[in-house]
Amino acid sequence: MPDAGCRMPDAVQTPALERALPAINEAANWVSAVSFEHFELKGSVRELRNRCYGELKARGFGAQAAQHIIKRVADAYTTLRSNIKAGNLGPEHRCLSWNYDTQTVSIWTLDGRIKNVRFVCSRGALKQLVEHRQGESDLAFRDGKWLLIATCEILEAPQFEPKGFIGVDRGITNLATTSDGDNHSGRRLGRYRRWQARKRAELQARQTRSAKQLLNKRARREARHATHINHKIAKTVVAVAQRTERGLALEQLKGIRERVTVPRDQRARQSSWPFHQLGSFIAYKAKRAGVPFIEVDPAYTSQRCPRCGHTERANRPTRDHFHCRRCGLAGPADHVAGANIAQRGATAWVFVNMPDPAPA
Known part of the structure; x- marks a missing residue:
């Protein structure tokens, strides 16, 4: 003491x-x-x-x-x-x-x-x-x-050889969904952010110096809250991968704001949530734990069937539901996307770590 x-x-x-x-x-x-x-x-x-x-x-x-x-x-x-x-x-x-x-x-x-x-x-x-x-x-x-x-300055842990991969799909309604079916929902966070948005609108309507100071303070507080949530999600995901000796695969987020369409009432949430921050937290925590980490092409991960490989836009009739029109596989769309990301991660890992061919 x-x-x-x-x-x-x-x-x-x-x-x-x-x-x-x-x-x-x-x-x-x-x-x-x-x-x-x-x-x-x-x-x-x-x-x-x-x-x-x-x-x-x-x-x-x-x-x-x-x-x-x-x-x-x-x-x-x-x-x-x-x-x-x-x-x-x-x-x-x-x-x-x-x-x-x-x-x-x-x-x-x-x-x-x-x-x-x-x-x-x-x-x-x-x-x-x-x-x-x-x-x-x-x-x-x-x-x-x-x-x-x-x-x-903390040294990275020795990286182990993965016994498979966990795919992590990032989104708005569900901040992170893994190929294991673990879902880190953003519903509670959504309520918090909507409440903050109402408070910001009230302060913006005042147009006073003190209101602007309070706006800046609220913005910093909301950013800290988002950072805290991202840290918790990243810590949990990496811990599961480390315990099961699997690697982590995430979809590349370049162009996500142009690629993903959301309802009008969710556009502000899409543009303000730090998607990249969550990925960077998972990446650096994985390095500290020795967990293999890789990013993969996100194209059609929510439309492809992880069982038969059939890819079609109609496989996803709604935002939350997936139903393969060829083999009948059905389930939550984010879970299916996570499974596809896991498969691509395993394939990409083998390709990246393939030894160079011996010289002739």
């Missing part, structure tokens, strides 16, 4: 943090302008220090903070110039230091260093911080909350 000195930012600490962030950002922008004016993209830390250190000290920054700002700007230009690979975030600095045992951080501000500021996270996230945190950390203030943003 954390000791009694551990605490969230209080009424005294919060103003100090609120004053520090914009001051640091403004100073970094000024140093960046100086760097570009005098050195374009080639300024070194030493050259920037000679031109900017005195001014930063005059603005109230301590020696360590001034050095940190200068180095961050120089590192940013070095990254741009050299095109350093993503994830190489440079060495750690002490303007923000972590204490994992007490779950606290120490943060430099214009009013002095604030110590024993408690941070909150899950046990799993804390374990990741201890084992995998790399580079520098950032402090952000969003929607009334202070956030610590840390980068963790």
Whole structure:
């Protein structure tokens, strides 16, 4: 348990943090302008220090903070110039230091260093911080909350040879349906989004500054909610694939908005739901778990019979129902699409991993 000195930012600490962030950002922008004016993209830390250190000290920054700002700007230009690979975030600095045992951080501000500021996270996230945190950390203030943003570099698990594939069909009414018949329904989410749409319409009708601020806040909240739902779906799908030692196949979404037609009342939902985000979450979680992942051509997956292969538009008389006109196979259309995606995934996996022919 954390000791009694551990605490969230209080009424005294919060103003100090609120004053520090914009001051640091403004100073970094000024140093960046100086760097570009005098050195374009080639300024070194030493050259920037000679031109900017005195001014930063005059603005109230301590020696360590001034050095940190200068180095961050120089590192940013070095990254741009050299095109350093993503994830190489440079060495750690002490303007923000972590204490994992007490779950606290120490943060430099214009009013002095604030110590024993408690941070909150899950046990799993804390374990990741201890084992995998790399580079520098950032402090952000969003929607009334202070956030610590840390980068963790986690190695991918060894990929196993799949004993078949699970196909995942993404949609609007059902956000994800697998070839196993598992359905992640969007019905409850649809009610939430319709309620949010009504609230947005009310705020838009006001056309006031405060209404616009509330609109932006609601948009961010809805985006966070969608991200949370996508994370939950991706976690569940990958866990099933890992447990059954199967790979995951998803349909490629390029052109989905032009390819898929929906009723008028669902067009806003189609255009706003982050389809690609769900796929990217499944992809990266699969890599972490060592689950094979592949994307396949989505053409006619909802019109093709996975049993006899007959493909016809009439096989899908309604949006939700599939009935093969040749062999009579019937069932939920999304489930059938997932089965077709699974078959294509297995075929594509064999083709992609086929060894190159021996030279003559």
